[in-house]
Amino acid sequence: MSKAPNNNWWRGGVIYQIYPRSFADSNGDGVGDLPGITQRLDYVAQLGADAVWLSPIFKSPMKDFGYDVSDYCDVDPLFGTLDDFRALVNKAHDLGLRVMIDQVLSHTSDQHPWFAESRSSRSNPKADWYVWADAKDDGNPPNNWLSIFGGSAWQWDTRRRQYYLHNFLSSQPDLNYHNPEVVEAILGTVKFWLELGVDGYRLDTANYYFHDKELRSNPGRGQPKGNDPAVNDVNPYGWQHHKFDKTQPENIGFLKQLRALLDQYPNTTMVGEIGDDDGLSVMAEYTSGTDKLHMAYSFDLLGPDSSSTYLHDLMTRFAEKNATGWPSWALSNHDVVRVGSRWGGETPDVRKLRVAAAFQMCLRGSPCLYQGDELGLPEAQVAFEDLQDPYGITMWPEFKGRDGCRTPMPWDGQAADMGFGSGTQKPWLPLTEAYRTLAVSEQDKDPQSLLNFYRSLLAWRKGQEVLLHGDQALLPVHQQVMAFVREHEGKKVLCAFNFSESAATLDLPAPFKSASMLPIPGLGGGSVSGENIHLETYGALLLAL
Incomplete structure (x- = not known):
């Protein structure tokens, strides 16, 4: 098709x-x-x-x-x-x-008609639509799987005398995708x-x-x-x-x-x-x-x-x-x-x-x-x-x-x-x-x-094609600044963000020494001086080539 x-x-x-x-x-x-x-x-x-x-x-x-x-x-x-x-x-x-x-x-939900039918017996048409398992010889669940919401991921059901699987609440039985x-x-x-x-x-x-x-x-x-x-x-x-x-x-x-x-x-x-x-x-x-x-x-x-x-x-x-x-x-x-x-x-x-x-x-x-x-x-x-x-x-x-x-x-x-x-x-x-x-x-x-x-x-x-569709390459790790370069169809944008509570300085990559600033409306806190990018506390800077 x-x-x-x-x-x-x-x-x-x-x-x-x-x-x-x-x-x-x-x-x-x-x-x-x-x-x-x-x-x-x-x-x-x-x-x-x-x-x-x-x-x-x-x-x-x-x-x-x-x-x-x-x-x-x-x-x-x-x-x-x-x-x-x-x-x-x-x-x-x-x-x-x-x-x-x-x-x-x-x-x-355990209120879904599929589950109501599945739990009714071991031989009904939807008996295998959920994950059912017998108890171990000592009555415990079949394995050690846990629910995200706490406790075992297995709930005993008296109708079938089996456990059913629930990764979340016991009222959320898991479907059997092997069927x-x-x-x-x-x-x-x-x-x-x-x-x-x-x-x-x-x-x-x-x-x-x-x-x-x-x-x-x-x-x-x-x-x-x-x-x-x-x-x-x-x-x-x-x-x-x-x-x-x-x-x-x-x-x-x-x-x-x-x-x-x-x-x-x-x-x-x-x-x-x-x-x-x-x-x-x-x-x-x-x-x-x-x-x-x-x-x-x-x-x-x-x-x-x-x-x-x-x-x-x-x-x-x-x-x-x-x-x-x-x-x-x-x-x-x-x-x-x-x-x-x-x-x-x-x-x-x-x-x-x-x-x-x-x-x-x-x-x-x-x-x-x-x-x-x-x-x-x-x-x-x-x-x-x-x-x-x-x-x-x-x-x-x-x-x-x-x-x-x-x-x-x-x-x-x-x-x-x-x-x-x-x-x-x-x-x-x-x-x-x-x-x-x-x-x-x-x-x-x-x-x-x-x-x-x-x-x-x-x-x-919406007007920045390089940010919408470009590739991404990281600059070296910095203790204060997260920085990367986006590139699309020959255009490059360096993006630098200071997530720290103090001003920061990082080296300006050589290719961007001739770049122009790409201002984000309402966001400042960055400048270029010589070989360095300077970012104020929680400042950002974008440079475009």
Whole structure:
């Protein structure tokens, strides 16, 4: 079958992630919804994004807030209807925005009809649609696999008198991708939304689809100390090398089937979330060639370290492993502490948030912004009694979960509900009073605000072909400055970012001694003198040849 045309809008395009529950509440029930998003799409278009990514909107019991799907082909009534979704897609397309949706394909809810049938007996037509296993002779689970949310990844079921696999909550049983019928059914659900006009997918846990058929136990590695926000000192999940419970060789074949399906629809794309011991290598493997993922991202920029030495090491490792694949770089998402606090600290310096934004927009790849990044929102403090995230409730108090980055978006600093809702119903997570002065309404009025900086930055970037499409080569590691050169069709741009709290100097590479400065609107702090580049605290400089 011939491929549909693809204009590669996603290569270098800016993706804006929307967490539907917390974006805009149109009916006053305390939960954001699709009509609310539709009403606010003008804001996203004016920001300068190329696409929106919607976290899950499918029908769900909401044990994990939509990442536990009970019907892949319908919208949960909490968010609206399929007609509301069609209206959202039409409005987005009218504004020049693409629509990407979150596909949660590795597991379903335990309320999905497939699982209800599968657990009913060992002989029903869907008996092998999920990962079932007998207990050991002593009654224990078949192996040592762990759930990311704590405890064993195996749950005993009294109906079948067997264990079933769940990499996340026990209410999220894993599908058995070794069964071709499962693959066919899942591809059918993906096609459903393509026919409705979606332009792409963010694939949740894209390396979790297959498990080791022999159910071999993972080797241990002891208590780690790393930069992966999904692995922390209080969660034993990180104490294993996840050799057999995910990232299996068969996964490649399924990704090829997914790609073949998307290639039948024009101008579509997929970005995969990769959570793995060696995420960069998996990114390289999954994005190589033109028959798997278009893009992938790992958690390497979602940790606490923003030092130039860490960033240089990360990009060095990425370049070594992924010379041709196309990355998507995010500094925040709905699963990690907001970058405003994670990189900015307790009292974020807006200069650092500006240099972080410029750094993200100058990297080779497709930037992904999480709602509120452009406002510089810090992590919200959510009291235990207000927690909604099962991960945080389980791991409290040492790990408070993900609610702090999911609180409602502040639209109007003067409104009682900050413009999030239209009724008196209490929002599903509490409003954060510290957000009032950072609300869209307040930053709109200030030409020097971070929001207006983002707007000018994204508009400026659209005219920089070398940043949208160019190759990337690192300059030598520097204790304060992250620097690299982008090159495209004979044009070169040197990009230098000072992530430290003091001024910095670095050698000016010989070829750039005749270069001209390429100013980023609203961002300064850099100059050239003789053989050196000088950068102020949290300063940046671009030089073009």
